Amino acid sequence: MVTTHDDSHANAELTLFGRPADQGRWLLIPLGMSILLCLGTVYSWSIFRKPLEGEFNIGATESLLPYTVALVFYAALMPIAGFYIPRIGTRTVTAIGGTIVGLGYILSSFATQIGMMTLTYGVIAGTGVGITYGVPMAVVARWFPDKKGLAVGLTIVGFGLSPLITAPLVNHLIDAYTVRPALRILGIAFILIILAIATTLKLPPQDWFPKRLLATQSTSTPAPTYAASLLKSRSFYGLWICYTIGALVGLSAIGISSPVGEEIINIDPKLAASSVALFALFNGVSRPLFGWLCDRFKPHYIAIASYTLILIACVLMLNAQEGQVATYLIAFCLFWFCLGGWLAMAPTTTLRFFNPDQYAQNYGIVFTAYGVGALLGTLATGQIRDWFGSYTYAFYPMALLAMVGIVVASTMLKRDRLIERP
Incomplete structure (x- = not known):
């Protein structure tokens, strides 16, 4: 219509x-x-x-x-x-x-x-x-x-x-x-x-637009087209893999924030616990920031930037020594910052790549990546600590996953070339 x-x-x-x-x-x-x-x-x-x-x-x-x-x-x-x-x-x-x-x-x-x-x-x-x-x-x-x-x-x-x-x-x-x-x-x-x-949550009419958009909208402009099937779209799998990696690394880091500070940096347990408030602040601030960036730039550029920050955080922690509190705080601020970023990037990219009218269904499917990342992340860090005796070794697979994420984002996190009209 x-x-x-x-x-x-x-x-x-x-x-x-x-x-x-x-x-x-x-x-x-x-x-x-x-x-x-x-x-x-x-x-x-x-x-x-x-x-x-x-x-x-x-x-x-x-x-x-x-x-x-x-x-x-x-x-x-x-x-x-x-x-x-x-x-x-x-x-x-x-x-x-x-x-x-x-x-x-x-x-x-x-x-x-x-x-x-x-x-x-x-x-x-x-x-x-x-x-x-x-x-x-x-x-x-x-x-x-x-x-x-x-x-x-x-x-x-x-x-x-x-x-x-x-x-x-x-x-x-x-x-x-x-x-x-x-x-x-x-x-x-x-x-x-x-x-x-x-009681206040309701959707706008199907074709509602703000007045500012209506002023520049032409009735002859063709309606945007989207991939006919989410599960047949290469960009969906690129987004799903990237989101899984972002969630897995982020949730792994969140789960070990305090014990890493106590074990590797040897900071006071109360300071380690209170630093979580600082990390949570970075986790919250990154959400509107990454959402705003995804409105203006192609999603794969923002994804690559987030994985680069994760790599920097991993390198910092792999070289961290006892007493280097600043190194610990910077690294984990970056981990929490990037996790918050993915929780904004994933829904925004879903809106850009796939039919917004089916957003609730589409993002529900995309969000399964978060569940997989949460499950694997919370289990893996504990196992690594038990196997090797230190949380330091957890940052090697995190760094590897960030590099995999950069490759996947560069090749798959792009709008499908062949777009079918629904």
């Missing part, structure tokens, strides 16, 4: 939050950030972990299970939820996912052993995160056809900065009420916040 200029002009006159849509759409970004801030609390598991180890009388490996399972279910539910967003609506999907997240936390407060906690926090809360995560990004992507990367990057800042903001809150709740009531309070708060924001 071809939309006339008059129809498009009528769409541009829509209002959002009582303001012209061009202005009102910006409010969707902080609302989406707020939802992702709640969801990102899953990354604060380490705060619950220590007191639960004592209560359940378990070791460090067992206490990591709920977090690992949560990451897997979060990634696995993303593609499934993506197919339901256009069918049952953004508000319904958000409400369902937010309720499941909250229930996961509430039920976790009644868990009496690690298996039950893995089910409630890992499976249930992780499922809720996976269902809800893609909705705010799908909404802002449709409302910002002129600034896709920047809008998506700003929205997912909420997820990246969540540990920085929610970790002190969680610590305060645990100190005031102990672990179980803290989980219950968080669960109730998440349900109320996400349900309230869900």
Whole structure:
């Protein structure tokens, strides 16, 4: 269906939050950030972990299970939820996912052993995160056809900065009420916040454009064309491999940030733990920055730049000596910075290469790369430490993967030459 200029002009006159849509759409970004801030609390598991180890009388490996399972279910539910967003609506999907997240936390407060906690926090809360995560990004992507990367990057800042903001809150709740009531309070708060924001999330009409775009748009301009099938597109596999590498290296580094500082650099454990706040800041800032860059440059150039930064970080850590705190901080700021960058690059590249009207489904499939990277990354670093006796050896495969990423990005992370009209 071809939309006339008059129809498009009528769409541009829509209002959002009582303001012209061009202005009102910006409010969707902080609302989406707020939802992702709640969801990102899953990354604060380490705060619950220590007191639960004592209560359940378990070791460090067992206490990591709920977090690992949560990451897997979060990634696995993303593609499934993506197919339901256009069918049952953004508000319904958000409400369902937010309720499941909250229930996961509430039920976790009644868990009496690690298996039950893995089910409630890992499976249930992780499922809720996976269902809800893609909705705010799908909404802002449709409302910002002129600034896709920047809008998506700003929205997912909420997820990246969540540990920085929610970790002190969680610590305060645990100190005031102990672990179980803290989980219950968080669960109730998440349900109320996400349900309230869900009522505001809606997609624009199919052919809506901001007035600024309409002013330069010609009715004779042909509609953009995209690959007819995501899974038959070479660029999809290039993006999937690059995203897997970015997630694997980034999540591996995140998982060993504090122990590497203590073991290799021999810094004070409290300083190692507090430095995570600095790393989280870099992880959050990189998201809108990389999104903005992807709006302006070809994605494979940005991918190559991120892998180059990862290589620099690996070289720094392979040559790090005891007492070189600055080297450690610079290297891990780069690791966290690049992981945040990939969480903006991947959705923005999906929007550029494939039909934006099918973004929720497409990015759900692309996001499986994050799940694979999360699973392999969290398992590999621990094994390397056990095999070789030091985390230093983990930076060799990270550097190798970064070099592989540069090759894949250079050859495959490009729009398909033969584009079929859907």
